[in-house]
Amino acid sequence: MDRPKGEFMTSEVRTMFMLMRRNVVSMIGFIIVIAFLIMGIISPYILTKPEDAWGTTYDVSKRYLPPSLEHPFGTDEYGRDMFNRVILGARFSLIIAIGVVGLALVIGVPLGLIAGYSGGRTGTALMRITDMFLAFPPLLLAIALAATLGRGLENAILALAISWWPWYARLIYVQVNTVKSMPYVDAARVLGLGSFTIMFRHILPNALTPVVIQASLDMGSAVLEAAGLSFLGIGVQPPTPEWGLLVSQGWQSINVAWWISFFPGLAILVTVLGFNLLADFAREFMDPRLRITMMTKEVV
Amino acid sequence: MPLSREYLIKRLILLIFVVFGVLVITFTITRVVPARPELLWAGPHATIEQIERARKELHLDQPIYIQLGYYLLDFIRGNWGVSWRTKSPVLDDLLSALPATLELIIFAFSIAAVLGILLGIAAALRRNRMTDSVIRVFSVLGASMPVFWLALIILLVFSSWLGWLPSSKRVDEMLVISTGFHPITGFYLIDSLIQGDFPVFVDVLKHMILPAAVLSLYPMGLCARMTRAMMVDILHEPFMRSALAWGIPRKLIVYKYALKNAVSPVIASLGLSFGYTIIGAFMVELIFVWPGIGLYTAMSLLSFDYPAIMGAVIIVALFYSAINLIVDLIHAWIDPRVSL
Amino acid sequence: MEEALLQIKDLSIVYETPLGTIHATTGVTFDVKRGESVGLVGESGSGKSTVGLAIAMALPPNARILNGRVLYEGTDLLRLKEEERKRYSGREISIVFQDPAATLNPLFTIGEQMTDVLMSNLGLTKEEALNRARDFLKKAGLPDSERILRSFPHELSGGMLQRVNIAIATSTEPKILVADEPTTMLDVMLQAQILELFDKLKRELKLTLIFITHNLGVASEICDRIIVMYAGTVVEDGPADEVISRPMHPYTASLLDCVPRTHIKAKRLRSIPGSLPDLSKPLVGCPFADRCGEAKDVCRQTKPDLVEIAPGHRVSCFKYKR
Numbered sequence: 001m002d003r004p005k006g007e008f009m010t011s012e013v014r015t016m017f018m019l020m021r022r023n024v025v026s027m028i029g030f031i032i033v034i035a036f037l038i039m040g041i042i043s044p045y046i047l048t049k050p051e052d053a054w055g056t057t058y059d060v061s062k063r064y065l066p067p068s069l070e071h072p073f074g075t076d077e078y079g080r081d082m083f084n085r086v087i088l089g090a091r092f093s094l095i096i097a098i099g100v101v102g103l104a105l106v107i108g109v110p111l112g113l114i115a116g117y118s119g120g121r122t123g124t125a126l127m128r129i130t131d132m133f134l135a136f137p138p139l140l141l142a143i144a145l146a147a148t149l150g151r152g153l154e155n156a157i158l159a160l161a162i163s164w165w166p167w168y169a170r171l172i173y174v175q176v177n178t179v180k181s182m183p184y185v186d187a188a189r190v191l192g193l194g195s196f197t198i199m200f201r202h203i204l205p206n207a208l209t210p211v212v213i214q215a216s217l218d219m220g221s222a223v224l225e226a227a228g229l230s231f232l233g234i235g236v237q238p239p240t241p242e243w244g245l246l247v248s249q250g251w252q253s254i255n256v257a258w259w260i261s262f263f264p265g266l267a268i269l270v271t272v273l274g275f276n277l278l279a280d281f282a283r284e285f286m287d288p289r290l291r292i293t294m295m296t297k298e299v300v
Numbered sequence: 301m302p303l304s305r306e307y308l309i310k311r312l313i314l315l316i317f318v319v320f321g322v323l324v325i326t327f328t329i330t331r332v333v334p335a336r337p338e339l340l341w342a343g344p345h346a347t348i349e350q351i352e353r354a355r356k357e358l359h360l361d362q363p364i365y366i367q368l369g370y371y372l373l374d375f376i377r378g379n380w381g382v383s384w385r386t387k388s389p390v391l392d393d394l395l396s397a398l399p400a401t402l403e404l405i406i407f408a409f410s411i412a413a414v415l416g417i418l419l420g421i422a423a424a425l426r427r428n429r430m431t432d433s434v435i436r437v438f439s440v441l442g443a444s445m446p447v448f449w450l451a452l453i454i455l456l457v458f459s460s461w462l463g464w465l466p467s468s469k470r471v472d473e474m475l476v477i478s479t480g481f482h483p484i485t486g487f488y489l490i491d492s493l494i495q496g497d498f499p500v501f502v503d504v505l506k507h508m509i510l511p512a513a514v515l516s517l518y519p520m521g522l523c524a525r526m527t528r529a530m531m532v533d534i535l536h537e538p539f540m541r542s543a544l545a546w547g548i549p550r551k552l553i554v555y556k557y558a559l560k561n562a563v564s565p566v567i568a569s570l571g572l573s574f575g576y577t578i579i580g581a582f583m584v585e586l587i588f589v590w591p592g593i594g595l596y597t598a599m600s601l602l603s604f605d606y607p608a609i610m611g612a613v614i615i616v617a618l619f620y621s622a623i624n625l626i627v628d629l630i631h632a633w634i635d636p637r638v639s640l
Numbered sequence: 641m642e643e644a645l646l647q648i649k650d651l652s653i654v655y656e657t658p659l660g661t662i663h664a665t666t667g668v669t670f671d672v673k674r675g676e677s678v679g680l681v682g683e684s685g686s687g688k689s690t691v692g693l694a695i696a697m698a699l700p701p702n703a704r705i706l707n708g709r710v711l712y713e714g715t716d717l718l719r720l721k722e723e724e725r726k727r728y729s730g731r732e733i734s735i736v737f738q739d740p741a742a743t744l745n746p747l748f749t750i751g752e753q754m755t756d757v758l759m760s761n762l763g764l765t766k767e768e769a770l771n772r773a774r775d776f777l778k779k780a781g782l783p784d785s786e787r788i789l790r791s792f793p794h795e796l797s798g799g800m801l802q803r804v805n806i807a808i809a810t811s812t813e814p815k816i817l818v819a820d821e822p823t824t825m826l827d828v829m830l831q832a833q834i835l836e837l838f839d840k841l842k843r844e845l846k847l848t849l850i851f852i853t854h855n856l857g858v859a860s861e862i863c864d865r866i867i868v869m870y871a872g873t874v875v876e877d878g879p880a881d882e883v884i885s886r887p888m889h890p891y892t893a894s895l896l897d898c899v900p901r902t903h904i905k906a907k908r909l910r911s912i913p914g915s916l917p918d919l920s921k922p923l924v925g926c927p928f929a930d931r932c933g934e935a936k937d938v939c940r941q942t943k944p945d946l947v948e949i950a951p952g953h954r955v956s957c958f959k960y961k962r
Contacts (some may be wrong), residue, residue, distance in 0.1 A: 137574070247448060272445075540735055546756060556756075
């Protein structure tokens, strides 16, 4: 990998990759995630049967064909090639993942920042609000929102983002509080820097890192939850080939054509698995105690 | 085990605040967010009169805080709206569906706890790379698996293909009629035992095994992982070695001393996985046609039954908060060091 | 001559750590007669605790016996199977550990833990075990035994906890009691009290005591014999008063030198220059050679044998010829 040796390839990152290479399971996770990202970006352009994927045609003669060389994932009740549909589905999952996590960050980070920096009553008040959101189990709030806002891809992203931002606000709040008491912030204040500058130049970069890492790894969960919403009928709508929706569409014909539900679900599983494996690795990496164990013994 | 009354009262008051917060949020979602809340409330097939009546019921002409007041009042009085799908009050529907869901979840968590603990202990005692990896993969798999997909596959394999187990509902209607079974508590396993109705008991079990197994996977993985981690830590603690040196037999040490220390993470893991599991119950109940709150909610979603949906959301959120409280209390009860 | 109750022969133990193998003891040999109280004295890393743990069969899981035997009434304790070991540990040989709080399970009451020990070792009923526990708590200087039995470890002070530990260890009336630095974590006042307790119990229960400490003064108070250890080997082994008044090994002499004496005005505190040899490698020559003021070439090349120079007094040093 010939990258220009810039600040990116710091020793931290290099150590991370070295450890990852020794750990087969994490390596698999990394490969899966990269594959998902690539697939999500290029899939509309590499489809062999685009009309099938987008759902714009149907061919009754080709209904319910089992997996074969020509149709590796079989066909559905409209004769559409499932392989293409699943591949295109990656694009939508990626859109959802980035949309949800991105939007949640956009809402949550500034709020958490303000709460953390102002501290005192504003801070506690804002945190009480996030607590109210956190009293709901995951997805429940999204279900309520999706039911209220209506169906569709955009509403699903909005619903999920709104149910997620409190996590990030809280994370940032905690981070800011830790960073706030660090000496270099006091130094900046003594030097006469304004509040805004302090907040953005000094506190934010340090507080942001763990949150961004968490958010990237959360993309897997976003895919999983969005699939759940689509399955329940309140997320993405047909004919969009989102994986959760594909599984639910295959449900009716599960007894005659198991492949319609099976392969999209498998795609969800593999994708989320990749993110979770990476998340596990990152968690161990961050914890200095466990990092030593990782370095001194070879792990499968 | 010390559990002071002050702590209990303090937590209960906190719970009330949480309930209040939940209601404020659901209120915002149902009344503030939509442009025309009465349309949502009355349903997609409502007539003009029904919409007008909804407007009055929701007090939409009043300022927001008055609306909130009525909303809270309605909640306390049990007036949660009427499901236009079932034509009966939402709260009644929910309460009658609740035992089925509770029974399923309790059964699933029991499986998860027992198997999770056993797997965790086995892995901790057998510390080698192989078991470590297997446990880790198992629990990560459990967290990455789309529950609805797994449920479909299990249903397909065990019910359709192998025909070992029934595919839907809670109990065979014919059996109920022929044995004269009738529900008392709503928990069919208990009810059938009370009535000495053994065939129904077995039948309910057969119906419950598949959905419960699917639901138990995630908590089981988490439980096994946390038990193993805790056991490994505990077994190396100094007081374990001193107990051994003082002549206490190894079996007693593992099962009495270590296990008690390990109960804490087990409870914690079950508590953590509860939120995920309860949403999983929605999917599982839908697919196995298990007549609980999950099925009710899913059907309501499919038919745009708004009052029913929001009612279900509220009751699940409340239930979730209550469970969190109970988990905290159990924690405090088990570990005398927790300062109350 | 009466055969010794406990015979340690050529004991070599290593610890496997993520950073390498540590040679905790090398070729340790000594005997303990019935009723004797022996002090194992040395600084951190001398291997004294390891020897004590080996005797009590309480070695940590990463310890490996390279060589040697621990003979108790003729039976090698190190090579017992699991079932046979249970007959001895706790019942015939017991141990008091260093950190009183860490050795008790925080989730169970004292009473629960004591009765478990008694019921497992002596086959008593719960009632009998409770009575016996009360007795031994009183013997250990805790008259308020009823309250102690109902308490949790975190509710008691360090001194009380150590008395509890002593009560537990002595409640099975073992023949041998190993005490692994039992006063190190206590303040000086408590130290004196606990030492008195050991003395009393030693006589009352006719214990054979193996007292591990880094403090020569403490050892001299309570022990008949003192064994000085350095870097995992025995350097001197003799009657307590002799070792204190007429130390033979240069290390023992330096140790005694380091103790500040109130009647001599010293300008600064004496210490022994240098540090312990690297225990991750096997020892070559006399381990004290680098720090010894009287070292000769032969000291660095060969390890001196443990030889009896005066009756009952052995030294491992080339200064002394047979």
